[in-house]
Amino acid sequence: xxxxxxxxxxxxxxxxxxxxxxxxxxxxxxxxxxxxxxxxxxxxxxxxxxxxxxxxxxxxxxxxxxxxxxxxxxxxxxxxxxxxxxxxxxxxxxxxxxxxxxxxxxxxxxxxxxxxxxxxxxxxxxxxxxxxxxxxxxxxxxxxxxxxxxxxxxxxxxxxxxxxxxxxxxxxxxxxxxxxxxxxxxxxxxxxxxxxxxxxxxxxxxxxxxxxxxxxxxxxxxxxxxxxxxxxxxxxxxxxxxxxxxxxxxxxxxxxxxxxxxxxxxxxxxxxxxxxxxxxxxxxxxxxxxxxxxxxxxxxxxxxxxxxxxxxxxxxxxxxxxxxxxxxxxxxxxxxxxxxxxxxxx
Numbered sequence: 521x522x523x524x525x526x527x528x529x530x531x532x533x534x535x536x537x538x539x540x541x542x543x544x545x546x547x548x549x550x551x552x553x554x555x556x557x558x559x560x561x562x563x564x565x566x567x568x569x570x571x572x573x574x575x576x577x578x579x580x581x582x583x584x585x586x587x588x589x590x591x592x593x594x595x596x597x598x599x600x601x602x603x604x605x606x607x608x609x610x611x612x613x614x615x616x617x618x619x620x621x622x623x624x625x626x627x628x629x630x631x632x633x634x635x636x637x638x639x640x641x642x643x644x645x646x647x648x649x650x651x652x653x654x655x656x657x658x659x660x661x662x663x664x665x666x667x668x669x670x671x672x673x674x675x676x677x678x679x680x681x682x683x684x685x686x687x688x689x690x691x692x693x694x695x696x697x698x699x700x701x702x703x704x705x706x707x708x709x710x711x712x713x714x715x716x717x718x719x720x721x722x723x724x725x726x727x728x729x730x731x732x733x734x735x736x737x738x739x740x741x742x743x744x745x746x747x748x749x750x751x752x753x754x755x756x757x758x759x760x761x762x763x764x765x766x767x768x769x770x771x772x773x774x775x776x777x778x779x780x781x782x783x784x785x786x787x788x789x790x791x792x793x794x795x796x797x798x799x800x801x802x803x804x805x806x807x808x809x810x811x812x813x814x815x816x817x818x819x820x821x822x823x824x825x826x827x828x829x830x831x832x833x834x835x836x837x838x839x840x841x842x843x844x845x846x847x848x849x850x851x852x853x854x855x856x857x858x859x860x861x862x863x864x865x866x
Contacts, residue, residue, distance in 0.1 A: 536682040552583040559626040593632040614643035616685045624678040638671040646683040692742035702760045719749035730786035744779035
């Protein structure tokens with residue numbers, strides 16, 4: 521049987537994650553800056569429309585402050601997963617969803633708390649670990665089912681309905697299995713060096729607080745996590761996969777060094793006091809169209825209802841006109857009915 525000479529694309533490189541959710545650190549900064557600037561412009565315009573001069577006193581959040589707030593709620597996902605005893609796949613997926621959401625939206629429009637709760641609930645479904653909405657929200661203080669349901673479509677839409685996520689913890693397990701088979705491996709490596717795997721896994725969990733998964737591949741993050749725990753094992757695996765002195769090995773070593781720096785810089789706990797200060801300011805600079813009960817919110821709702829009423833009226837008018845013209849079922853169906861009638865006459 522003839523075989524094609526075309527090189528097969530690795531599965532990961534064919535994924536939507538590789539195509540749509542990987543950026544350089546410079547691109548991430550530009551995306552966040554652009555979202556922030558656009559949000560500030562819209563909010564400032566809205567504030568001025570209802571209270572001229574009011575926006576001058578508002579201290580809007582910076583992109584870094586938005587990211588700080590999101591990072592706090594990434595850490596909350598881990599706490600909730602521990603409480604509900606969700607598997608790691610759910611936790612990692614929810615973290616990815618939250619990060620991706622804020623590459624399309626800003627915290628000044630959508631507060632990370634409810635987005636986080638919605639992302640986690642969505643992740644339980646997409647990873648086949650479902651929980652009832654009531655069992656979920658009943659165990660989270662000050663949370664109603666509507667808090668989750670109202671944002672579920674928005675979150676899914678912001679993800680481009682791309683729910684599959686390739687995770688670094690799975691890649692780490694693959695590397696660990698490889699290390700059992702290298703020629704230099706001791707017979708009982710899995711038992712003798714299990715603490716190194718555990719340490720690597722802790723570094724990998726810390727990587728979720730960083731932008732690593734938005735820049736690098738899961739296997740690169742996994743190898744960097746292993747390198748932080750055991751440089752010797754990481755080097756052994758890399759040299760097992762790539763010839764010594766090869767450009768590929770040299771490039772991989774450079775990438776791993778960059779990821780290690782990124783993980784280490786993000787491993788410190790979030791400064792809760794700094795986040796609290798940002799959250800207080802967010803209350804003053806949040807988009808008023810999203811604040812229930814505000815003039816802007818009520819005006820937007822009234823406009824949406826007006827447009828919906830116009831749409832309903834147009835539909836009703838179209839139906840009435842079709843009835844008056846005897847074309848209730850449309851031209852194609854009417855012609856079909858006419859043929860059937862002719863057949864009955866026969």
